[in-house]
Amino acid sequence: MDVLSDVMTVLRTGRPFAARFAKAGPWSDRRIGRPDGFGVQVVVRGTAVAATEAGETFTLGPGDVLLVPHGAPHLVADSLDTPPGPPCTPDHVFPGTVLRSDDPDATHVLLCMAYELAPNRTHPLIASLPDFIHVPANPAERPELANAIAMLDTELASELRGGDTLVTALLDAVLMYLLRALLGPRTAECRFAGWAAALGDRSVATALEAIHAEPARQWTVASLGEAAGLSRSAFSRRFTELVGQPPLAYLTSWRLTLAARLLADTDAPLAAVARRVGYASEFAFAAAFKRDFGTPPGQFRKQAPACDPAAEPFRREPVPV
Incomplete structure (x- = not known):
C-alpha cells in the first residue's frame, strides 16, 4: 500500500458518515465542531456559502468542495442573509449512517461526508492542513474527481441494491482524489507546507x-x-x-x-x-x-x-x- 493510502486507512476508524441533502431555499445549517472528524462537503446543485467562526467565507458553486480536516465549526447556507437554523451537533451524526434524499424540485443539493479519525493520534499529514480548504470544480483538469462525485450523488439519491457497499468505496475514492488534487503527484509542487509537502x-x-x-x-x-x-x-x-x-x-x-x-x-x-x-x-x-x-x-x-x-x-x- 502506498504511503497516502496507508496513512488514511490506518488513522480512520469505523464507517464514515454520508448524507445527501436536497433543499429548497432559504436554508441555513450550523455545523458544530467535531475535533476528531474529517469533513467533506460538495455542492451538487445551486450555490451555497460557507462561513467560519473567524469570519472567513467561501462561495461554493456546483462541483465545488469544502474540506474541513479538523472538524472545525462553521455555517453552510443558501445565503448569509438567511437566519441560522438549529445546530447540527455531533450527537446527530453516527458513523456508519447514510442519509438519502432526493427531490427533483430542490434548489440546492449537497453531499456531506465525515470520517472519524483515531482520537489523540493526529498524523502530521492531517495536522499540516488548514481548518478549511476550498477546492473549486475543475472537471477538465480533474475528471476522475468529478466522475466520482457524480457516481456518489447517484448512489445517495437511490435505494438500489448494493448501494451501501458502493457508497463506502465512492467516499474513499472522492477523498483520495481530493487529496491528490491538494498534494499533487509525488514529484509535484504541493500547496501546503509540512508533512504534506514531503510527498512533493x-x-x-x-x-x-x-x-x-x-x-x-x-x-x-x-x-x-x-x-x-x-x-x-x-x-x-x-x-x-x-x-x-x-x-x-x-x-x-x-x-x-x-x-x-x-x-x-x-x-x-x-x-x-x-x-x-x-x-x-x-x-x-x-x-x-x-x-x-x-x-x-x-x-x-x-x-x-x-x-x-x-x-x-x-x-x-x-x-x-
Whole structure:
C-alpha cells in the first residue's frame, strides 16, 4: 500500500458518515465542531456559502468542495442573509449512517461526508492542513474527481441494491482524489507546507514509501538516506524539515500507530504484534507503546473499539427536516 493510502486507512476508524441533502431555499445549517472528524462537503446543485467562526467565507458553486480536516465549526447556507437554523451537533451524526434524499424540485443539493479519525493520534499529514480548504470544480483538469462525485450523488439519491457497499468505496475514492488534487503527484509542487509537502519531495517521499512498505525493517538514518539517494546528513536534515520529525522518530511513531490498529482489530498475541512492527521483544514493544500511548498494550486492547470498517454496516436513516 502506498504511503497516502496507508496513512488514511490506518488513522480512520469505523464507517464514515454520508448524507445527501436536497433543499429548497432559504436554508441555513450550523455545523458544530467535531475535533476528531474529517469533513467533506460538495455542492451538487445551486450555490451555497460557507462561513467560519473567524469570519472567513467561501462561495461554493456546483462541483465545488469544502474540506474541513479538523472538524472545525462553521455555517453552510443558501445565503448569509438567511437566519441560522438549529445546530447540527455531533450527537446527530453516527458513523456508519447514510442519509438519502432526493427531490427533483430542490434548489440546492449537497453531499456531506465525515470520517472519524483515531482520537489523540493526529498524523502530521492531517495536522499540516488548514481548518478549511476550498477546492473549486475543475472537471477538465480533474475528471476522475468529478466522475466520482457524480457516481456518489447517484448512489445517495437511490435505494438500489448494493448501494451501501458502493457508497463506502465512492467516499474513499472522492477523498483520495481530493487529496491528490491538494498534494499533487509525488514529484509535484504541493500547496501546503509540512508533512504534506514531503510527498512533493522525491527523496523524502521515497524514504516515506520505504518506511510504510517495510515498517518492521531495521532502518537506520543511513539506510533510509541511501534509499532516498542522499547522504546521511543531507537526508536527515531534509526529512526533519519537511516531515517535522527526525527519520527514526517518525519510524517509531508510525510503528506504534500500526501496532495500535493491530491491537484494536486483531487477536494477535502481543509478541506477534511486536514482531510485525519491528520490535525484537515483547518487553521492548510494551515499554515503547506505554511511553507513547500512556497505557500498556494489553490494557489498550481491552479499551479500544474495533477499527475495522467492515465490522459496521451502514444504517439507513431518514434525512432530518
